[in-house]
Amino acid sequence: MIGALVVLLAVIAGFVVFREVIREDPESPVDAVDYQQPLGFAREQAGFPVLAPERLPDGWKATNVDFTPEPVHWHLGVLTDEGRYVGLEQAVVSERSMVRTYVDPEPSQGADITIDGQSWSTWTDQGGDTALVRKEAKVTTLVVGSVSQEVLVDYVESLR
Secondary structure, three states: OHHHHHHHHHHHHHHHHHHHHHOOOOOOOOOOOOOHHHHHHHHHHOOOOOOOEOOOOOOOEEEEEEEEEOOEEEEEEEEOOOOOEEEEEEEOOOHHHHHHHHOOOOOEEOOOEEEOOEEEEEEEOOOOOEEEEEEEOOEEEEEEEOOOHHHHHHHHHHEO
């Protein structure tokens, strides 16, 4: 009986090792989406300049896009080449409301920075997310992500 148990355990161990050797990690299950058509529609309907990058950096992909006409809200979510999230939000809401919704209910404000001659406030949460926020007229633009502030600045610079 002990001999049969040893043989059974050896077969199970062999199967586990064999499966581990031949297994391939699947590619990201997140599909890329084309954001250009919804962007065109949003720009026609929004009543304010809707921002988006003309093209994403190599290896980045748009994963979700949404435009809501009432109340007006534009969203573009992307993944970097390292699989990190960057989100762009635009709406006619207060900066504080946008930050509480997309960053953290109790965010920490950092020093303002200037990007392309425009002042952006910086916000962080305890989980390590960073956001850059700008209020122009009635429109609040927020770029948030689990990436470094430098990556967010580069992304903001690409917005048109």
